[in-house]
Amino acid sequence: MNQDKLFVGTDVGASRTKVAVIDTARKLVGYAVRKSGTNFTATADACLKEALEMAGAGKERIAGAISTGYGRKNVSYAQQTRTEIGCHAKGCFLYFPMAITIIDIGGQDNKIIKLDENGQRTSFKMNRKCAAGTGAFLEEMSPRLDIPLEDMDGLARKSKDMVKLGSFCTVFSATEVLENIRNGKKVEDIVKGLFYSVIRRIIEMDSFTENVVMTGGVVEHNRYLVTMMEELIGRKILVPEHPQLTGAIGAALYALEADAVYRDA
Template sequence: MVKHMIFAGIDIGSITAKAALIKNGKLIGTLVIPTGYNPVTAGEKVFSDLLAQTKINPKDVTAIVATGYGRNSVAFADKAMTEIICHGVGAHFLNPKIRGIIDVGGQDSKAIALDTSGQVENFAMNDKCAAGTGRFLEVMAKALEVELNELGNMSQSSNAPSKISSICTVFAESEVISMIAGQQKREDIIAGIHESAAARVGSLATKVKLQSPVIMTGGVAKNKGMVKALESRLGIEILVGDFPQENGAIGAAVLASRLKR
């Protein structure tokens, strides 16, 4: 890694845009903002806002790598790389012991197996269906008239999670509406929603045979109920780091430091 140089990673997701800066091999700043309807504008804004926050001149940034579904919209990046690779590198950078990643974002979910050097050994991805993603939880929260960030805490008080049989988000929403009409406890419905989502995501983890220690990334990692449901489903402890949403951007910044200039 080149010393005394600053490298940036930008991750444009469907819901949020993230940026990270690395200097001398150390993380010096991260930022998360809503992506909005324009990924081009989001990429420019999250980068410029982070530079302003860290008081760094754009000219001092040596290289930039973009990732996420909107990575090709970041025209000022030196290179675009897949989020699978970036998540692996980011997790290894933050904790070299990590061997597995469960990433649950707004529109997709992934399970990634890593080797001892942080290289991706295997992965599975669900990007065709909203079930088990942040969007799934968002739809359910709306049906229950609960704030999305309240789901995790509310589900903790459930002793009898409701059974949601539908995999499809649309049908699962209909089930939830019927449960509300049947006056089932809101906490039990939420716990059932987490178990349903965990079953979908857990199948990805099982498919790639994730080994401990496993870390969860993505915005859904902030949902304690979802983490608990996944732990129960897989029978392993799941770690949540300090930068679950920023992990991909951090990995992109590390990869930027490896680019030959």
């Protein structure tokens, strides 16, 4: 009966809530992503319902559920919590079982996690108090430029003459953006400059090992960031099929490993 069991991972992030449902073969069979909003519990419940529908399964098949992310304590159906650091590591190692450096760009924080060839975490770092270089930076800039967030990636790809922004600070960067608009710079060149600012903040955080994996909602929706990062560090970057879901998948994997019946089987 083991194949009927499902495991749920829920990643309640500062910006989006992600739910992943996996089966005993570690296959992703359902998922959902929604804005976290102000009621984390309700959002997680709604995501679970949607993900189970995708999996074509009922709640009775859930053999374990673990939550992660900022709102990890607010998930009604989770039996345990893990930090998002551990879950991202777990989720990424499933797809790339080798020594890797994971760069996760989230809504309010960035993480750099290093794993050895056994998936053992050797170090991790989160951005410091400031949210420069995270999704929040792009979210702040989008209304300033009057560009929907989802259009940024396409615009950045069109740039021929990137505008470099000097400031660490999101607010001061916005001032620089206004100055560039005043000086007649093209919007696509400014947007590429914003992307460049994001990846600069990340490479300042830590050194990278040979194999680099990029994940997170910002990467999911702005794949050009990966291309830019590849150009900057001079090598190919690995991206899982669902980069926004790796934390949730990792949490589901922890739930699977914690399942006594599965362990004994």
